[in-house]
Amino acid sequence: MTESALEIDGLSYGYGRGFAIEDISFRIGQGEFTALLGPNGAGKTTLFSLITRLFEAPRGKISVCGINLRERPTKALAHMGVVFQQPTLDLDLTVRQNLHYFASLHGIGRRDAADRIDEALERLDMGERDKEKVRQLNGGHRRRVELARALLHRPDLLVLDEPTVGLDVPARRGIVEHVHDLCRTQGMAVLWATHLIDEVYPDDRVVVIHKGHILADGSVAEVNQNNSSANLTQTFHRLINQVAA
Numbered sequence: 001m002t003e004s005a006l007e008i009d010g011l012s013y014g015y016g017r018g019f020a021i022e023d024i025s026f027r028i029g030q031g032e033f034t035a036l037l038g039p040n041g042a043g044k045t046t047l048f049s050l051i052t053r054l055f056e057a058p059r060g061k062i063s064v065c066g067i068n069l070r071e072r073p074t075k076a077l078a079h080m081g082v083v084f085q086q087p088t089l090d091l092d093l094t095v096r097q098n099l100h101y102f103a104s105l106h107g108i109g110r111r112d113a114a115d116r117i118d119e120a121l122e123r124l125d126m127g128e129r130d131k132e133k134v135r136q137l138n139g140g141h142r143r144r145v146e147l148a149r150a151l152l153h154r155p156d157l158l159v160l161d162e163p164t165v166g167l168d169v170p171a172r173r174g175i176v177e178h179v180h181d182l183c184r185t186q187g188m189a190v191l192w193a194t195h196l197i198d199e200v201y202p203d204d205r206v207v208v209i210h211k212g213h214i215l216a217d218g219s220v221a222e223v224n225q226n227n228s229s230a231n232l233t234q235t236f237h238r239l240i241n242q243v244a245a
């Protein structure tokens, strides 16, 4: 079996009484697009915070490209690009300044960084906007800059927590398409957390999470078949209602 881009094994975490996520296990293969689909409060951000090491799990194991996150965090995180739910760009710096700052945090030299920034912005159709202050950009374009930033150190795994929150429909569609395209063309593995079913493409892998537990895991076709559903919307509602019942 080839090495997984991300492997999660028996992961649990709670904020006090009970668990926000409990005994979660799944893996993402190299170059695979996986949607982590769950309603509000399902545990997506909690899981995301564990994967990005904002929190440390008392139980379970996370490996990134075969590297144990707890034992070798710096090495494991170097393989990972992250787009958080809340934007984290400096609004008063230009696009390029923001990206240079991040590149230097990763120890990327200035000339190499300049080439990587050109490449990342070009890929996201933002090549002409590099000298603009982030404050001047609309929400969709700010998200693209965050995406460009997450790609600068050429990660093998890109994780995004509800990256389309607050965007209008065309901007949302653009980001969803861009990330799917990156996955296809760059062979990068993606974990995309969302509660929006239309962000999942027919060829994606989907992990359905609700109330801290995984309810389904497989290709869209497989999870539909396992739930005798015609489409993912039906599958999702069936799974969620079974737990609520």
Ligand SMILES: Nc1ncnc2c1ncn2[C@@H]1O[C@H](COP(=O)(O)OP(=O)(O)OP(=O)(O)O)[C@@H](O)[C@H]1O
Binding pocket: 015, 020, 038, 039, 040, 041, 042, 043, 044, 045, 046, 047, 195
């Ligand atoms: N800081 C916190 N303190 C206490 N409980 C929390 C905290 N953060 C999350 N929770 C609880 O943990 C559970 C999982 O929340 P989480 O934010 O991970 O879900 P989510 O799927 O990301 O939801 P959303 O789509 O609303 O962001 C929920 O019951 C939530 O109320």
